[in-house]
Amino acid sequence: MENKENKTNIEVVARARSLPISHKRATEVARMIKGKNVDKAIKELELVLTGKIAVPYKRYMKDVPHRKGKKIAAGRYPRKTASYFIMLINSLKKNADAQGLNGNNLLITKAITCKGALRWHYGRKRGVRIKNTHLEIYGVESEVTKK
Numbered sequence: 001m002e003n004k005e006n007k008t009n010i011e012v013v014a015r016a017r018s019l020p021i022s023h024k025r026a027t028e029v030a031r032m033i034k035g036k037n038v039d040k041a042i043k044e045l046e047l048v049l050t051g052k053i054a055v056p057y058k059r060y061m062k063d064v065p066h067r068k069g070k071k072i073a074a075g076r077y078p079r080k081t082a083s084y085f086i087m088l089i090n091s092l093k094k095n096a097d098a099q100g101l102n103g104n105n106l107l108i109t110k111a112i113t114c115k116g117a118l119r120w121h122y123g124r125k126r127g128v129r130i131k132n133t134h135l136e137i138y139g140v141e142s143e144v145t146k147k
Contacts, residue, residue, distance in 0.1 A: 014092035024060040025078040030111035038106045045082040106139035
C-alpha cells in the first residue's frame, strides 16, 4: 500500500465527459500540452485562441496547410477545443490545491482523449451526428529549479 503522508508522487486528475468538441482536434491539442508545466500550457493555449500560435497537426493532417514562420509543417487554430482544455487545466490546478499540492508547479504527465457516445441531433429531413469527446488530464507536482 502507498503511504498517504508521502506527497512526492501523488497524481492529480481532472476529467471532462461528453464535451462537444472534435476528437481529432482534441488529440492534437493533448499532444501539444503533454509534458509541459500547467502555466506554460495555459499561456500557449491562450495564444492559440488569439491565433498567434498554431497547434501542430501530426496525425490528422490530411489537407491541413503549412503555417508560415511557425516552424511547424501543418497546423490549425482549434479555438473551441483550446478553451475547453484551459478550463480543464484550471480544474486540475484547483484539484491539486485541494489535495495540498502546489497547483502552479504541476507537470502534465498524461493527456488522454477518447471518443464519446454517438448522439444524433433531431432534424426534419435527417439527423445530424453530434461530436462528443471525453478528456482526462493527469498531473504530478514537479521540482522547480531556479538558476
